[in-house]
Amino acid sequence: MTMQSRSRAFAVLFLAAGAGGFALSQERTAKPPASTKPQPTARVAGKGLPADKPGVDAVEDVQTPRAPRSPRPELKQNEHDQSDIFSALQAPRVSNAVKPQANEGRMAGFDFARDPLNATRPGEPAEEITKRETAARPAVNDAQRQLLESRFNLAPRHDPEIRMSRGKPICVGPTARLPEKVTFESLSRLTSDEIRERKLFPYPALPHPLQTNGGQVFPAMQIEMFPRLKRFDVDFDLPEDFLPEFLPAIFLQNRPELGDVSRGEILSINNFPT
Numbered sequence: 001m002t003m004q005s006r007s008r009a010f011a012v013l014f015l016a017a018g019a020g021g022f023a024l025s026q027e028r029t030a031k032p033p034a035s036t037k038p039q040p041t042a043r044v045a046g047k048g049l050p051a052d053k054p055g056v057d058a059v060e061d062v063q064t065p066r067a068p069r070s071p072r073p074e075l076k077q078n079e080h081d082q083s084d085i086f087s088a089l090q091a092p093r094v095s096n097a098v099k100p101q102a103n104e105g106r107m108a109g110f111d112f113a114r115d116p117l118n119a120t121r122p123g124e125p126a127e128e129i130t131k132r133e134t135a136a137r138p139a140v141n142d143a144q145r146q147l148l149e150s151r152f153n154l155a156p157r158h159d160p161e162i163r164m165s166r167g168k169p170i171c172v173g174p175t176a177r178l179p180e181k182v183t184f185e186s187l188s189r190l191t192s193d194e195i196r197e198r199k200l201f202p203y204p205a206l207p208h209p210l211q212t213n214g215g216q217v218f219p220a221m222q223i224e225m226f227p228r229l230k231r232f233d234v235d236f237d238l239p240e241d242f243l244p245e246f247l248p249a250i251f252l253q254n255r256p257e258l259g260d261v262s263r264g265e266i267l268s269i270n271n272f273p274t
Contacts, residue, residue, distance in 0.1 A: 058270045060228045088114040089123050118213055133213075133233040144209040144237045151177055151204075156241035165249035165260055171242050176202035210234040221246050225266065 068075060084090055088111075098105025107114075109122055116126045118133070148154060153176075158169035174184060182200060195201055208214055210233055218229040219236040221243075249260040250267065265271060 056270070057226055057228060058268060130232055137233055137235065140210050140233070141235050141237070147206075148237060151206075153177060154239055154242075156239065158241075164245045166245050166247065166262075166264070168245045169241075174202065175242075178202060209237045219243055219246070 093099065093105055095105075107122070110119065111122065115122060115124065116129055118129055120129075120132075156171045157173075159172050162170050164170060178184070178187070179200065184202075187195065187200060187202070190198075190200070209217065213233055215231075217231060217234055217236045218226075219238070219240060221240055223230045247262060247264060247266055250262040252258060252261055255261070
């Protein structure tokens with residue numbers, strides 16, 4: 001085959017391949033493949049929940065066991081299952097040789113591997129702790145409220161114009177209650193050392209409303225949407241007017257032109273990343 005014949009043959013093959021590729025691209029354009037990506041579920045406005053299941057908490061939902069469809073014998077609790085032999089207080093000694101030892105070799109005090117937090121005696125059941133602290137909750141809340149009112153003026157004063165990102169009014173201060181004959185103007189004339197020595201700092205640290213138990217406490221506006229966050233022993237102490245917005249606004253650093261991207265929904269596994 002001469003050089004000229006080879007050139008013609010390559011030209012024909014190139015044109016044929018190009019025509020085939022063009023036809024294939026036209027076919028794909030005309031008939032796009034069906035998307036396998038699931039479509040976003042309709043949401044309830046302001047809640048970010050599936051429209052067909054309002055009020056569903058995804059975390060609580062997956063942690064809650066379902067009742068079996070049919071009764072099976074292995075699921076029935078018998079006398080053995082409900083007996084007290086599984087109690088830590090019924091555990092046998094590791095050896096009878098320890099019986100002559102102090103307390104017969106038993107743990108007579110608190111055992112952090114056995115006793116719940118805030119047990120008042122060794123072996124106190126968790127149910128008794130729950131009952132006792134549930135009954136004490138009103139008194140705990142009242143004591144914290146009295147402490148707050150002794151330090152702060154809790155009557156909210158809203159700025160007439162300034163709002164948070166999603167429109168909640170902002171409280172303005174100062175809210176601290178100062179000792180008699182002390183004003184913020186007089187405080188401004190003192191040095192930090194003088195304020196410390198005279199114990200005049202207007203915003204000293206606040207204790208946890210139930211310091212012995214500690215742990216996170218959620219405000220009512222969050223519990224309203226996520227009931228599993230409610231505690232039996234204590235309630236949130238700060239008034240809602242002084243808290244940030246909930247739902248919170250969300251801003252993306254790399255997409256500032258979008259502004260608030262929360263769209264009035266709680267970002268959770270219910271709606272991420274739809």
